[in-house]
Amino acid sequence: MRVDDRRSVEYGDRWNMTRELFQHAYFVQDVRESAARWSELFGAGPFAVAAHHRTDRFEYRGQPVEADVSYAFGYLGDLMVQFIQQHDDTPSIYRDMYAAGESGFHHVAYLVDDFEAEKQRLLSMGFELACDLFADGVNAAYFDTRAVTGGFTEIHGRPEHIVRTFAAWREAHARRRDGDDPLMRR
DSSP states (O other): OOBOTTOOEEETTEEEOOOOEEEEEEEOSOHHHHHHHHHHHHOOOOBEEEEEEOOSEEEETTBOOOOOEEEEEEEETTEEEEEEEEOSOOOOTTTTTOOTTOOEEEEEEEEESSHHHHHHHHHHTTOEEEEEEEETTEEEEEEEOHHHHSSEEEEEEOOHHHHHHHHHHHHHHHHOOTTSOSBOOO
């Protein structure tokens, strides 16, 4: 057995990759206010806001139900921080954890190259697929891992265009200075 610098372990001709978390996400009352507070407190951001985000395909617990949500994405070092705000009471992976007026940690996420294989791996481990979606040319799925992580786990496809977007956001964070606007301007 040998271990390489990507923290992978080789077993014969099969690679068992460590799943490196790239994102922590929080359910909040206001994504813009949370971005401003994290910017001031930790130096996070700037944050890109996707207001009232819609997907191409969305299933919540096997049903085509999509809540009205807004997101803010920014970096703190190499960690992406996501804020989620739900504008309605539609059943969702967010309402599974938080009622109206509540907030807190929601999920961790990692990027995958073989989305379907990773989805099957988590299903075979007994985790329930809570949400499956396709948006902006990217597959994502959320598994109910609350018994292990205290929240959900998102697997997120890794197409080149999203890797470039994340790199641009990380670069914007590297250029950030105290007092800068906590929100990115388009």
